[in-house]
Amino acid sequence: MADGFEPRLTAFVCNWCTYAGADLTGTSRIRYAPNVRIIRFPCTGRIDFMLILKAFEQGADGVIVSGCHPGDCHYTAGNYHARRRWMVFRRLLDFVGIDVERVQFAWVSAAEGAKWAQLVNEVTEKIRALGPLEEFRRLPMPGVQPIEVM
Amino acid sequence: MEALRAKARELLESRTVQVVVGHEQGSVPGRPRPVFVRKIEDVDRLVAGEGGTINLAVYLLKPEVQALGRPALVADPAALRTVLQLASENQIRDGALVALALDDGRLTELKDLAAIEAFVAERPAGLPAEDQQRIAEIEAMSREDRWTWWLEQFSRCLKCYACRAACPMCYCPRCVVECNQPQWVPAAAHPRGNLEWHLCRAMHLAGRCVGCGACARACPVGIPLDLLTQVLARQIEADFGVRAGTRAKADYVLASFRTTDKEDFIR
Numbered sequence: 426m427a428d429g430f431e432p433r434l435t436a437f438v439c440n441w442c443t444y445a446g447a448d449l450t451g452t453s454r455i456r457y458a459p460n461v462r463i464i465r466f467p468c469t470g471r472i473d474f475m476l477i478l479k480a481f482e483q484g485a486d487g488v489i490v491s492g493c494h495p496g497d498c499h500y501t502a503g504n505y506h507a508r509r510r511w512m513v514f515r516r517l518l519d520f521v522g523i524d525v526e527r528v529q530f531a532w533v534s535a536a537e538g539a540k541w542a543q544l545v546n547e548v549t550e551k552i553r554a555l556g557p558l559e560e561f562r563r564l565p566m567p568g569v570q571p572i573e574v575m
Numbered sequence: 576m577e578a579l580r581a582k583a584r585e586l587l588e589s590r591t592v593q594v595v596v597g598h599e600q601g602s603v604p605g606r607p608r609p610v611f612v613r614k615i616e617d618v619d620r621l622v623a624g625e626g627g628t629i630n631l632a633v634y635l636l637k638p639e640v641q642a643l644g645r646p647a648l649v650a651d652p653a654a655l656r657t658v659l660q661l662a663s664e665n666q667i668r669d670g671a672l673v674a675l676a677l678d679d680g681r682l683t684e685l686k687d688l689a690a691i692e693a694f695v696a697e698r699p700a701g702l703p704a705e706d707q708q709r710i711a712e713i714e715a716m717s718r719e720d721r722w723t724w725w726l727e728q729f730s731r732c733l734k735c736y737a738c739r740a741a742c743p744m745c746y747c748p749r750c751v752v753e754c755n756q757p758q759w760v761p762a763a764a765h766p767r768g769n770l771e772w773h774l775c776r777a778m779h780l781a782g783r784c785v786g787c788g789a790c791a792r793a794c795p796v797g798i799p800l801d802l803l804t805q806v807l808a809r810q811i812e813a814d815f816g817v818r819a820g821t822r823a824k825a826d827y828v829l830a831s832f833r834t835t836d837k838e839d840f841i842r
Contacts, residue, residue, distance in 0.1 A: 474774075474775075474778050475759050475771070475775060478771055478774060479759075482767065482771075495834065496834070502832065505832035505833075505834060505836070506829070506830065506831075506832055508832065508836055508838060508841070509815070509828070509829055509831075509832050509836060510829055511838070511840075511841075512810075512814055512836070512838050513778070513781045513782070513807055513810065513811060513814075513829065514778060515840065516806065516807060516810045517774060517777055517778060517781075517803065517806075517807060519718075520713070520714070520721070520803065520806050521721065521722065521725045521770075521773075521774065521803070522716075522718050522719065522720070522721030522722030522723070522724070522725060523722065524718060525840075529842070530840055530841040530842070531841060531842045532841060532842075544842065560722060561767070564726075564765075564766040564767035564770065565765060565766060565767065
């Protein structure tokens with residue numbers, strides 16, 4: 426089943442830390458898994474739980490959510506608010522039976538280019554082991570056939 | 576019941592309130608329905624409201640009810656918790672209503688939020704044993720079984736939004752499901768949109784749900800959707816030490832934080 430399976434990851438990252446950190450990964454010429462699509466947000470506090478659901482719905486096999494370390498938020502407290510929300514959201518996902526391993530949270534600062542590369546590599550391997558997320562894609566929409574994954 | 580009618584008559588006669596929100600006998604025995612008593616001669620329609628499915632506090636924020644004037648709310652402990660939570664969200668001013676608390680058939684008049692707080696504090700809301708057991712049963716399933724079980728439940732959803740209408744905490748003048756630019760939750764009832772609606776609803780009520788269970792009682796297809804909010808309420812109490820509907824002045828738990836919040840999943 427997992428033959429030829431390449432995980433598709435969506436990363437929701439904050440503008441000030443992780444996005445700059447991912448930039449540093451590139452300028453440092455560190456190679457990492459090309460499976461990730463990065464979406465930049467002003468702050469982790471902006472990352473609504475619905476966006477994570479929509480990412481799964483539109484074909485992501487895993488989601489990375491990352492921002493500034495606690496205490497380093499550009500807007501002072503956005504990441505603290507986000508942390509509380511994720512704690513609650515993870516509980517809900519688990520209760521309805523969505524694999525919480527598919528949403529990975531991390532703090533990556535603008536100086537941690539190497540950590541970003543390691544994070545993406547690790548999550549890619551983890552999702553590769555879990556296989557494609559078909560649970561969401563199999564849910565039918567009116568007038569739309571479920572996507573057949575090779 | 577006589578004490579309730581006498582108190583309602585007294586409040587209307589003295590013009591302390593203009594309307595008494597309570598229950599009257601419905602067309603089905605044992606299923607009382609809401610009534611808005613504005614005239615003294617209608618006071619005798621009030622009944623104690625056992626078997627009622629509606630959390631009467633849901634009417635407090637309706638413009639058409641607010642237009643009737645200052646209300647007296649015939650309230651069970653769950654409705655009183657709702658009043659406190661609405662007050663903490665700045666939706667109800669202190670002294671904006673008189674609560675006629677009914678608990679075990681005894682009537683207590685509560686004139687302000689402090690009195691309601693004290694009354695509620697003596698009757699802490701735990702999770703009903705029945706709900707605890709159902710949550711434990713769901714948690715004991717494997718993850719795949721939980722997913723299948725919930726999908727099966729959600730597959731019956733008609734998107735009638737009766738749960739939203741019954742919920743006193745769902746008072747946004749424009750709900751996220753009515754937004755179509757972008758359309759966060761698809762309008763039609765199909766598995767994907769149903770899942771999104773129920774997760775969305777649970778998250779928007781996280782830390783706000785007072786556990787009255789009106790949503791599940793309102794559901795025409797019997798989805799136990801109060802379990803979603805109950806399980807989050809329990810988690811929030813364990814993690815952050817906050818329970819909705821206990822204090823009239825409180826920060827919303829997901830709009831506040833402590834730097835010492837403990838999690839074990841962020842790397």
